[in-house]
Every structure is written in structure tokens, then in C-alpha cells.
Amino acid sequence: MSGEIKAVTLDIQRLSTEDGPGLRTTVFFKGCNLACAWCHNPESIALKKQVQWLETRCIGCRLCLAVCGREALSMDENGIRRDREKCLLCAACAEACPARAQEIKGTEWELAALVREVLKDRAYFGSEGGVTVSGGEALLQIAFVEKFLAALKKQGVHTAVDTAGLLPRSVLERVLPWTDLILLDLKLMDAVAHKKFTGADNGLILRNAEFLAARRREGGPELWIRTPMIPGATDTAANVAAIGRFIGEKLQNAPARWELCAFNNLCADKYRRLDMDWQYAGVPPLREAEMEALYSVARQSGARPDMVRRSGATRTED
Numbered sequence: 288m289s290g291e292i293k294a295v296t297l298d299i300q301r302l303s304t305e306d307g308p309g310l311r312t313t314v315f316f317k318g319c320n321l322a323c324a325w326c327h328n329p330e331s332i333a334l335k336k337q338v339q340w341l342e343t344r345c346i347g348c349r350l351c352l353a354v355c356g357r358e359a360l361s362m363d364e365n366g367i368r369r370d371r372e373k374c375l376l377c378a379a380c381a382e383a384c385p386a387r388a389q390e391i392k393g394t395e396w397e398l399a400a401l402v403r404e405v406l407k408d409r410a411y412f413g414s415e416g417g418v419t420v421s422g423g424e425a426l427l428q429i430a431f432v433e434k435f436l437a438a439l440k441k442q443g444v445h446t447a448v449d450t451a452g453l454l455p456r457s458v459l460e461r462v463l464p465w466t467d468l469i470l471l472d473l474k475l476m477d478a479v480a481h482k483k484f485t486g487a488d489n490g491l492i493l494r495n496a497e498f499l500a501a502r503r504r505e506g507g508p509e510l511w512i513r514t515p516m517i518p519g520a521t522d523t524a525a526n527v528a529a530i531g532r533f534i535g536e537k538l539q540n541a542p543a544r545w546e547l548c549a550f551n552n553l554c555a556d557k558y559r560r561l562d563m564d565w566q567y568a569g570v571p572p573l574r575e576a577e578m579e580a581l582y583s584v585a586r587q588s589g590a591r592p593d594m595v596r597r598s599g600a601t602r603t604e605d
């Protein structure tokens with residue numbers, strides 16, 4: 288195993304129950320090639336490290352302003368502001384802050400160190416759980432991720448890859464031998480809407496979905512499809528029905544699961560800390576009746592009804 292290859296991760300989430308079977312450790316890699324309007328992990332979009340200010344920790348001592356040689360920080364009635372044009376990500380403010388209110392997002396890992404880190408959690412993997420690579424788009428750091436998954440497989444660990452699928456076929460080919468489960472997002476079937484809401488055409492993603500389903504039928508990794516239910520974007524009966532038809536006809540019902548994931552706005556604070564606007568900040572979760580209706584559409588769409596799941600909280604009031 289090479290000690291030189293490195294990757295940038297955002298976070299390691301332990302005891303995860305949403306990224307594959309059993310109890311898992313999910314490694315979130317930084318960097319993404321989509322620009323989904325509703326993205327719930329804005330810190331994962333940029334490949335490079337970022338610094339963020341945590342208002343609730345700040346004691347207002349102004350030490351960070353004093354140490355910033357770029358004069359990138361200022362303070363007003365709303366707290367600390369960072370001029371991201373001036374900021375060089377030197378981390379001096381984070382090192383100086385006595386309250387840990389300036390936080391670096393992004394950790395550089397060597398391969399062997401990250402393998403060791405996740406194997407610490409082996410005790411709770413059991414027979415079903417394991418490790419999931421997610422992001423961002425983890426497969427943008429393919430050289431590292433391929434070796435990371437291979438190292439885990441050689442240790443007998445169940446591996447899952449969470450991907451948006453906007454990648455050359457050759458990239459997917461490289462991880463398949465080391466992957467037990469692919470979690471693939473299918474967001475929108477309409478090409479124009481997909482481009483509008485994610486910034487990219489969905490043609491390659493759909494072709495990759497067909498490729499992964501074909502490989503599944505030949506004994507390749509298990510395949511789960513996930514569709515976020517985003518108000519005003521993906522949450523239409525027409526979109527859910529079209530994805531279901533695609534799963535039934537083009538994927539020949541090869542996936543074991545198709546999960547409709549209800550939108551939430553819990554990440555609004557993440558955008559604020561990064562000084563980013565988010566158009567969904569004030570958008571409430573779906574009503575329970577709306578989510579149930581979409582679930583019903585999915586079950587009658589042509590996808591095998593028993594593969595359809597729903598997840599995420601909804602609201603019951605009007």
C-alpha cells in the first residue's frame with residue numbers, strides 16, 4: 288500500500304444507518320461536479336479546504352482579526368465576516384481562536400492512515416455493516432478511493448459507494464471489483480430540468496445507471512437508487528413516475544431498493560457559516576400527505592413495488 292497517495296475528506300460519520308445496510312462508517316470526500324440547487328452538504332462542493340465561523344462558539348475576543356495578515360476578517364453587528372477573495376486558507380485564525388469558533392473544513396489523509404482510522408470501527412460493523420464512501424462526489428478522487436476500497440475488501444469489510452453517477456464509465460469500472468453496494472442518485476428524468484437544477488445534463492448518469500444495472504444482473508455490486516424529494520424541483524408525480532418507468536424498463540428492476548428521500552432544510556446554518564446563499568433556506572419539509580402520494584406513485588410506476596422505500600421527516604400541519 289502506497290503511503291504517498293492522499294485525499295481530502297470533509298468528515299467521517301460513525302454509526303451511520305442511512306448509507307447502506309447495518310451500522311456503517313461513512314467517509315465524506317470533498318469535491319463535487321454537480322451544482323444541485325438544494326445541496327445539503329455545501330462544505331463538500333469545493334475540493335479545497337475551507338474555513339468557517341461558528342457563531343455560537345464565538346466569544347468576540349477579536350484575536351482572529353488580529354492574526355489575519357490578509358485583513359480578510361472584519362466584525363459587525365452580525366458577527367465575523369470573511370472576505371473569501373482575500374482569504375488564503377492559511378488557518379492562522381483557526382489556530383489563534385481560543386473558542387474553536389474558526390473551523391477548518393477539510394482533512395488531508397494518507398491512504399494507510401484513513402484505512403486504519405475506519406478499521407477502528409470494525410467492532411460495530413457486524414455481518415451487515417461496513418464502510419461507505421460519499422461526498423461530494425467521492426469518485427472524483429478515484430485514484431485514492433479505488434485503493435481505499437480495495438484495502439477494505441481485502442480486510443473483509445463490506446463496502447458501499449454513494450455516487451451521483453456523472454463520471455466516465457472507466458471510473459465506475461475501477462471501483463466495481465472492490466464494491467458490494469452502489470448507492471446511485473437519480474434526481475430528475477427531464478433533461479432540461481436536470482440541467483436547470485443540477486447544472487449538468489443527465490444523459491451520462493442514465494447511461495451509467497443502465498451499465499450498473501446490467502453489471503448487477505451479471506453478479507456485480509448490489510444497486511440502490513435514491514431520489515431526493517425536493518419541493519418545486521423533483522417532487523412531481525410526473526418525475527417520480529418517469530424514474531419508476533426507467534427503473535422498471537431500462538434497469539429491468541435490477542436495483543434492490545429505490546428510496547424517496549424527503550427534503551429537509553436543516554442545512555441552512557451550514558450555508559450561513561460559509562457565507563453562501565441558499566434558495567431553500569425558508570422552504571418547509573413536504574407535507575406527510577404529499578410524501579405519501581409520491582410514494583404511492585412510485586409503487587405504481589413500473590418499478591417493483593417491494594423495492595420502493597421512503598425516508599425523512601415530513602410535516603403534518605397545513
Ligand code: SF4
Pocket residue numbers: 338354355356357358359360369373374375376377378379380381
Ligand atoms: S484562513 Fe488565514 S487568510 Fe483566511 S481569514 Fe483566517 S487568518 Fe485570514
Ligand code: SF4
Pocket residue numbers: 340344345346347348349350351352367383384385386387388389
Ligand atoms: S478569535 Fe474566535 S472567539 Fe475570538 S472573535 Fe475570532 S472567532 Fe470569535
